[in-house]
Amino acid sequence: MEDLADETIARMAGTNEKFTSHDPIIRRFLTRAPWLLVTLIAGLVNVGVMSSFQKYEGGVLTFALFFVPLITGMSGNIGLQCSTVLVRSMAVGGLSVGSRRETIVKELLSGLFTGAIFGVVCGFIVYLLDMTTGGSLGAASPGAIAAIVSIGLIGGCFAGTALGVFSPLFFARIGVDPAISAGPIVTAFNDFLSMTIYFVIAWGVSSLFF
16 A cells, blocks of 8 residues: 555556665656656746737737736646546446536536636726736726736636546556646646646737737
8 A cells, every 4th residue: 555655646646666865866867857858848848938919019918928827727626626536436436427427527617616706806806906006917907907807817727627537537547646647747738728828818808909
């Protein structure tokens, strides 16, 4: 049981469990590098996504960039929560063929509801900050940034939820331990997916305000 626990925890962290504190640095690097390489590539893809929206830079979209860590952080945590719950259900045998659809629907609705609540609250706070600081966020309309952050957070959280729900099922289908889906691979893909959705929403909302 300890061996299985060590292996699972190591895989969730994106490394190999078969090393000790006495192993040399090069061995430590080789056991962690493959997973970190995936994260590096995904990060470069994220840079490409951000640079593709550079031509729209100015006004609202310029200040929308400040909220990218907020969107990716919230969506990542929600996706990780959904993935952990689903992996645990699969591990203890609580996810049968008959209850799978109901579980998926409940998790998706839960992620959408959570994203909507936090999106509205966050948008309201951003709106108040923009009003109290005299429009320091740079938008001609006080509600422009608030609407972008609110809708973007809802979309990002739902994307993270969908990734956290379907990734364990996908890994299990191809014969890979679903616990891996809670590691760097899903985290990297979540950043890319949520940020892309956020920028698309930011571009769409800004086109309505201006």
